[in-house]
Amino acid sequence: ANACAKIGIWHKMGMSDSCGLHDLQSVFRLAMQQFVGEGGLDARNAIQLLHTVFSLYLVLKSRWKRVVLLVWKKIHTNDEMPEDLLNSVLEAPKDLVKAMQEPLITRWWTIGSLAILTTRHLDFFLLLAKGVCNMTNTDQKENIIASNLLSLASSEWIIADVFFIAGIAKCWLNPHMKWYQGSDPNIGRPGFLALHRSVHYFLMLHDVDQVRCD
Numbered sequence: 081a082n083a084c085a086k087i088g089i090w091h092k093m094g095m096s097d098s099c100g101l102h103d104l105q106s107v108f109r110l111a112m113q114q115f116v117g118e119g120g121l122d123a124r125n126a127i128q129l130l131h132t133v134f135s136l137y138l139v140l141k142s143r144w145k146r147v148v149l150l151v152w153k154k155i156h157t158n159d160e161m162p163e164d165l166l167n168s169v170l171e172a173p174k175d176l177v178k179a180m181q182e183p184l185i186t187r188w189w190t191i192g193s194l195a196i197l198t199t200r201h202l203d204f205f206l207l208l209a210k211g212v213c214n215m216t217n218t219d220q221k222e223n224i225i226a227s228n229l230l231s232l233a234s235s236e237w238i239i240a241d242v243f244f245i246a247g248i249a250k251c252w253l254n255p256h257m258k259w260y261q262g263s264d265p266n267i268g269r270p271g272f273l274a275l276h277r278s279v280h281y282f283l284m285l286h287d288v289d290q291v292r293c294d
Contacts, residue, residue: 101260104284105188108253112188116241126241129232130194133205135225136212151208189257192249199246206233252287256280 112127119127140147198205212226232238259280 101257104253104256104260108192108248109188112191112245112248116245124232124235124238126195126238126245127191129229129238129242130191130198130245132225132229132232133198134194136205136209136222136229139222139225140212147208148204151204151211154207154211189249189253192245192253195242195246196250199243202233202239206230209233248291252284252291256284256287 116127117123117125119125119131121128137144206229209226209229212222213230216223216226218224218227
C-alpha cells in the first residue's frame, strides 16, 4: 500500500472494502438456510443435527477421550458394547479426540467443519448415541440429547443434507476461506489488496460452476 501511494496509483477505493471472511460466510449461510433450513429446538433438519452432535460432545466432554476409544473399537471389532462405557480409562485416537469447535450461526465455517467431521465419522456418532441411550435413564440430559440425535439421523433426507453441507464446505468454502486468511508468499505477511478480490470473485463463481457440473 505504501509503495502504491508513493508512485501515485493508490486511490481511496483501494483502501475501502467489506470483510471478505464475513461476506464469504454470508453467501454460504444464505444458501444453506434457504436449502436446508435453520436450526432450533423444534427443527428437524441438518443444522439441528449438527448442533445436537456438539451438544452430545459437551455433556461427555470430561470423559470424551475414554468414550471415543471404546466406541471406536466397537466399530472395528465384534465385541459387545463395553459395560462401563462412560467411566473406562483408555487412550483415544487423535482423529476424534480434538476439542470440537462450537457450530456458531455467526461463523458458518464452524458449521461446515462440524459437518465434515460428522460425515467422516457418522457411524461413530450414531453408535455413541446408542450406547449413551442404553446406559442412561430417559430423563437424563445425556439420554435426551442422544435420543434426539438418533431421531434426526433416522431421516435419510437430513443425513443427505449434512453430506451436502460438508461437500460444499470442503470443496468451496474452506479453500476460499484459506485464501482470505493466507499470507502473500512474496512478502510473508497476511492480507491482500482490495483490488485482488475482483479476480477472486471470478474464481469463486468459476468454482461454483464446477461444483454444479460435478
